[in-house]
Amino acid sequence: xxxxxxxxxxxxxxxxxxxxxxxxxxxxxxxxxxxxxxxxxxxxxxxxxxxxxxxxxxxxxxxxxxxxxxxxxxxxxxxxxxxxxxxxxxxxxxxxxxxxxxxxxxxxxxxxxxxxxxxxxxxxxxxxxxxxxxxxxxxxxxxxxxxxxxxxxxxxxxxxxxxxxxxxxxxxxxxxxxxxxxxxxxxxxxxxxxxxxxxxxxxxxxxxxxxxxxxxxxxxxxxxxxxxxxxxxxxxxxxxxxxxxxxxxxxxxxxxxxxxxxxxxxxxxxxxxxxxxxxxxxxxxxxxxxxxxxxxxxxxxxxxxxxxxxxxxxxxxxxxxxxxxxxxxxxxxxxxxxxxxxxxxxxxxxxxxxxxxxxxxxxxxxxxxxxxxxxxxxxxxxxxxx
Amino acid sequence: xxxxxxxxxxxxxxxxxxxxxxxxxxxxxxxxxxxxxxxxxxxxxxxxxxxxxxxxxxxxxxxxxxxxxxxxxxxxxxxxxxxxxxxxxxxxxxxxxxxxxxxxxxxxxxxxxxxxxxxxxxxxxxxxxxxxxxxxxxxxxxxxxxxxxxxxxxxxxxxxxxxxxxxxxxxxxxxxxxxxxxxxxxxxxxxxxxxxxxxxxxxxxxxxxxxxxxxxxxxxxxxxxxxxxxxxxxxxxxxxxxxxxxxxxxxxxxxxxxxxxxxxxxxxxxxxxxxxxxxxxxxxxxxxxxxxxxxxxxxxxxxxxxxxxxxxxxxxxxxxxxxxxxxxxxxxxxxxxxxxxxxxxxxxxxxxxxxxxxxxxxxxxxxxxxxxxxxxxxxxxxxxxx
Numbered sequence: 012x013x014x015x016x017x018x019x020x021x022x023x024x025x026x027x028x029x030x031x032x033x034x035x036x037x038x039x040x041x042x043x044x045x046x047x048x049x050x051x052x053x054x055x056x057x058x059x060x061x062x063x064x065x066x067x068x069x070x071x072x073x074x075x076x077x078x079x080x081x082x083x084x085x086x087x088x089x090x091x092x093x094x095x096x097x098x099x100x101x102x103x104x105x106x107x108x109x110x111x112x113x114x115x116x117x118x119x120x121x122x123x124x125x126x127x128x129x130x131x132x133x134x135x136x137x138x139x140x141x142x143x144x145x146x147x148x149x150x151x152x153x154x155x156x157x158x159x160x161x162x163x164x165x166x167x168x169x170x171x172x173x174x175x176x177x178x179x180x181x182x183x184x185x186x187x188x189x190x191x192x193x194x195x196x197x198x199x200x201x202x203x204x205x206x207x208x209x210x211x212x213x214x215x216x217x218x219x220x221x222x223x224x225x226x227x228x229x230x231x232x233x234x235x236x237x238x239x240x241x242x243x244x245x246x247x248x249x250x251x252x253x254x255x256x257x258x259x260x261x262x263x264x265x266x267x268x269x270x271x272x273x274x275x276x277x278x279x280x281x282x283x284x285x286x287x288x289x290x291x292x293x294x295x296x297x298x299x300x301x302x303x304x305x306x307x308x309x310x311x312x313x314x315x316x317x318x319x320x321x322x323x324x325x326x327x328x329x330x331x332x333x334x335x336x337x338x339x340x341x342x343x344x345x346x347x348x349x350x351x352x353x354x355x356x357x358x359x360x361x362x363x364x365x366x367x368x369x370x371x372x373x374x375x376x377x378x379x380x381x382x383x384x385x386x387x388x389x390x391x392x393x394x395x396x397x
Numbered sequence: 398x399x400x401x402x403x404x405x406x407x408x409x410x411x412x413x414x415x416x417x418x419x420x421x422x423x424x425x426x427x428x429x430x431x432x433x434x435x436x437x438x439x440x441x442x443x444x445x446x447x448x449x450x451x452x453x454x455x456x457x458x459x460x461x462x463x464x465x466x467x468x469x470x471x472x473x474x475x476x477x478x479x480x481x482x483x484x485x486x487x488x489x490x491x492x493x494x495x496x497x498x499x500x501x502x503x504x505x506x507x508x509x510x511x512x513x514x515x516x517x518x519x520x521x522x523x524x525x526x527x528x529x530x531x532x533x534x535x536x537x538x539x540x541x542x543x544x545x546x547x548x549x550x551x552x553x554x555x556x557x558x559x560x561x562x563x564x565x566x567x568x569x570x571x572x573x574x575x576x577x578x579x580x581x582x583x584x585x586x587x588x589x590x591x592x593x594x595x596x597x598x599x600x601x602x603x604x605x606x607x608x609x610x611x612x613x614x615x616x617x618x619x620x621x622x623x624x625x626x627x628x629x630x631x632x633x634x635x636x637x638x639x640x641x642x643x644x645x646x647x648x649x650x651x652x653x654x655x656x657x658x659x660x661x662x663x664x665x666x667x668x669x670x671x672x673x674x675x676x677x678x679x680x681x682x683x684x685x686x687x688x689x690x691x692x693x694x695x696x697x698x699x700x701x702x703x704x705x706x707x708x709x710x711x712x713x714x715x716x717x718x719x720x721x722x723x724x725x726x727x728x729x730x731x732x733x734x735x736x737x738x739x740x741x742x743x744x745x746x747x748x749x750x751x752x753x754x755x756x757x758x759x760x761x762x763x764x765x766x767x768x769x770x771x772x773x774x775x776x777x778x779x780x781x782x783x
């Protein structure tokens with residue numbers, strides 16, 4: 012397989028409730044930004060990560076739709092769906108196609124237009140990432156499923172509501188420095204703990220929001236990257252994908268994400284590195300508890316130690332394991348199909364030294380972890396300065 | 398890229414209205430049949446083509462769900478969606494992953510569970526393969542869109558309702574010999590022409606049905622195929638995928654499928670063959686008119702000559718260009734996400750000489766053409782005896 016580089020990234024200038032714009036509008040804006048960043052005006056193939064354009068927007072078949080609206084009619088264009096990991100897997104598929112030699116310049120995008128449906132419908136649509144027959148039919152929603160993970164983590168490891176709140180506080184500290192963030196303001200632990208309870212122990216400020224947004228990346232062979240772009244190419248050093256039981260109740264351990272652990276193991280092996288060799292991490296904090304179990308499953312800290320590490324400031328931008336310098340899903344927003352691509356975008360910007368006030372010093376290698384459902388799918392990328 | 402072979406295929410014994418069985422049941426049955434046919438008990442990676450499990454079954458994230466129910470928990474598993482071309486693109490993605498060297502044994506499946514929703518909802522769900530904002534909102538459905546293609550073809554080329562009916566008659570002649578067919582009986586042109594009108598000039602017997610079904614194929618490197626299976630391996634000699642405007646009104650020519658023409662051109666080039674070198678064709682006859690425009694866009698006959706060729710018997714099993722020996726979507730059924738995989742299954746069985754009473758004599762090379770929407774996506778595979 013050929014070595015692969017990312018040569019361009021882009022997204023909407025600001026994520027949020029983009030009432031005046033449609034799914035096709037926001038995707039095209041992000042894709043053109045990525046192509047402009049890469050300095051390319053044609054692509055050979057395209058993947059679009061999107062969880063549920065059918066339920067959210069009444070539109071399937073978005074590969075064809077979006078290739079056309081991007082001005083790339085006739086391009087091979089494929090939608091990738093692995094629930095909230097769709098964007099990350101779209102990047103993996105693009106990397107795989109470039110690595111295979113079948114295409115040279117491939118765009119990986121992600122999009123979700125979530126705010127045009129009513130609140131109840133959005134919860135229903137998101138719920139389809141869980142097991143419809145054994146979870147949703149019985150009333151489980153994602154706040155409820157992650158609340159059960161949180162309760163189990165508290166019971167087993169002594170994790171506290173204050174530790175969970177600190178994840179949100181830290182991510183909002185970072186997101187306040189990110190112009191694209193949906194909620195770019197700081198919050199306090201007190202505010203999190205006094206916000207309304209959604210599913211005990213998760214308050215509303217433990218939850219990521221409903222967001223409209225898109226992001227995109229342009230990939231090409233590493234050996235031709237420097238001919239195509241004037242910017243610093245970023246090498247896709249490793250990637251890995253894995254699944255687990257979609258049902259939380261079927262997992263061997265509710266406080267451990269085996270899909271993340273296996274995806275990371277594959278990515279670490281491919282890149283020839285370990286967690287300790289990585290300078291920054293963008294992970295899937297759909298709920299505050301998720302960031303803790305992801306950190307543990309990636310091997311950044313030991314089992315049960317995520318909360319303590321967060322309280323100690325180890326995951327802050329100036330800590331030894333900076334997590335979600337972008338603001339994460341919590342502050343930046345979580346348009347589910349776009350999230351995995353935006354994680355890659357953040358790491359690329361950090362590795363290029365373009366992350367502005369939230370820049371991690373001397374960042375040479377970064378990791379993204381994107382997951383679907385309560386951990387039924389995970390995908391991990393390791394990116395490094397080429 | 399490595400050469401790729403298909404070493405196993407499988408499907409449900411019979412497609413149709415499978416009221417007593419769920420999406421996961423029917424997929425697992427097909428996947429296990431394919432793995433059994435291949436003689437493998439483990440796979441490295443899985444792709445599932447499915448158009449709209451969200452709208453049809455209230456379930457997204459089926460990669461995770463189906464890998465688990467298949468007994469392959471932790472496998473990388475990805476859903477592919479390109480509307481009714483989802484199954485064919487899943488096969489392409491599996492071929493690409495094997496070709497790249499990233500995985501050795503990859504399963505490509507397709508599934509759609511369509512009959513658990515009401516009739517109005519199924520039409521809505523299928524409609525999301527068209528442009529929601531510019532077609533569906535204004536009342537267009539797929540029978541209406543294909544009726545417009547048919548009317549344009551009649552006006553321009555003199556195609557008649559009798560020619561369209563003969564497509565259905567021929568495909569039912571073939572499907573009557575296929576044990577898995579949803580409607581395995583012969584029909585007459587008179588019966589087609591006297592059946593109720595759905596969208597002038599398309600009668601109900603010009604339309605493929607709503608179907609529950611799944612199909613799967615197992616792919617591996619050609620060089621290891623003979624070690625893994627005792628059956629005749631089938632080489633994936635070429636594949637191609639392309640898009641077109643999702644909106645029919647935006648096409649340059651309503652009677653021509655540019656996505657099919659470009660997908661075929663890529664596949665022909667990769668395989669180093671032309672249409673005349675191919676012994677049988679499985680194509681996307683979602684409506685009778687579709688088979689004619691596909692034949693023309695693949696270059697089997699000249700523009701406007703599809704109807705005449707059909708009336709002359711050239712596309713029958715004993716004709717010079719046998720089309721849809723399986724019975725096609727019309728008789729075999731059309732569980733949209735599964736269709737492209739089932740086309741590959743039919744060609745594999747024909748090339749192995751396992752097609753029973755519908756066997757095409759001396760078949761050495763076959764082509765599949767699977768498309769989404771009114772031609773917004775197409776994918777073509779060329780398979781040959783290894």
